[in-house]
Amino acid sequence: MLAWFAWLWFSPGSPPYRYQLAEEGPASKFPQLGLEAWPDLILARYEVYTEGVDQPLATGHVARRGQSAPVLLDWENRTSELLTSLDSKLPELAALSAAIAKHAPQDALILAWWDTSRQINLLSARDTLFKSHVGEPLIAPAMWRERTDAIRAYENKFWGAVPGDDERRKFQRFADALLAEPQQGAAILRELAGTREAYIAIHVTDLYKLGLMRPSQFDITYKNFPMEGNMHGLIGYLKQWMQDNTFITYTLQSLNDKMVRGYFLRDPKSSQTLVAQMLPFTQSQPLDLQALQLIYQQGGYWVYKIPGGKDAQADAPVQSTPQSAPPSTPREPAPAAPAGG
Template structure:
């Protein structure tokens, strides 16, 4: 149910794309009676956006303990809660950062439900450690190529030139009953994040994401063609990108995920993952450490999905390891982030 602690049991498998479409029936039962009531309310009483971002507090980096930004004292931070109509408790919370009067950049997200909701939780320390490494080792004139949300974070924290600079909100990850409000949600998000993306940047992102969903060798070539020069470029991918890619291109990559509570019985957890692979006829899986108490497992549906560029650049079980790939030079890894030098 909304507000429930998701670490006390394994969440249901959630699938992206047409090939692995989530069941609305499972969705409602999982959420419980309160969640069902919430969706019934939204279904018969449409509103411009079925949630609101409410400011809790604004301060500098010294006041927020959920993410350590003491190395960036000039940033202005704002803590928000996500409040859905008809639900008493916030369904998520997040922190944004901005430089001077710039647009807000999402740097922390915590979902309080068991459902797909706008973003994926990540360990905050992984981002700051990655940013410090880029600032220290990447040449100042190097280009950073990554999903638009990671791009905005890296640009804010390092000042490096990134291929994407605006909040693109692609794909839109919302619960199924909210789909009829997609246009209103997109408008609300664009206004909140002060997005000024033009058609050129949106088209570039389509080319970028298509390259990640293409067969690996072709995808690498497409990325270099997208850059349009031999400029030194570093490609950053994150484990959660694979689910977002599955939502955008279900015909190319089928993805599902499931959360598991961290226990001392790692052997038992691995057995659970193998059961999911067998029961659903999945091809492989990889892990993301969400917190000290929870891990997330991403499954790929078939061999074709495993041969996409993004899948090849992530550590999927029984597949060629990133350290052994000949697609691009792996130069750094931090948590769920993998950094490659584009050939």
């Protein structure tokens, strides 16, 4: 690690990491990814390296169609620090995209965080409000904060698809919606969607990204916990840790068979935001949300129909059980089943 810090000190204008191509080819070259339904994609696996460290800090798969800009499909951080993206599971994304392609009308509009939007646009062939690599928030260890400009320049060059001012403005408005109380937030989402039939897809990792973007409005933190013993023991430990650190509610994300990540909110205002009410915190129940209509759940993804638009008269009441969701959403949130499990 000393070599790493020395390199950072003497190279203030350089990004502190690099993406290194490990392998590339069609979907048939990556059978373990389960992307046979998208044979036209060119896939690649990248590893993230920094000077002085032999092992990759993170790894992820990207995809592109033709000469289009690459889109990140999944990500695995291999250090205690989060680097450029949060951990995600490709099987969950593939299932979500296939469901959208099957059930969402061709002219529907999908709203989601910009990274999820690009994934859905690529895999489901449905229009999304965000199509560019917005790059907000910047996810980097504290020791890299002085390299922000270099990191942003490197990210823009690698991913391409740099957004214009209008898309950046709309993304900030999207964040406004997630941080508003549910009815107001739903109204902002409808404002962004116009008159089109529209849906919003939220992933549990959006919580932390929103907290990084708007720390004064959304007080959230995370902590990883090993999956040892039974779930009841883990829940008991989570509750005690939450109380000891003065948090009021939490939800979980399954990282793998051996690890879960808890996301914790500290204040009542944060817990009453639209985004918190859309996800299964201990003090929220997505099936009870009236501002939006829950229609689908897959792993860490929750999909809602946005009321209003040209089909306002045809909006159905909220179903008691969303498609692909469990029969009931427990008050004590359980982590999503590990991919492939």
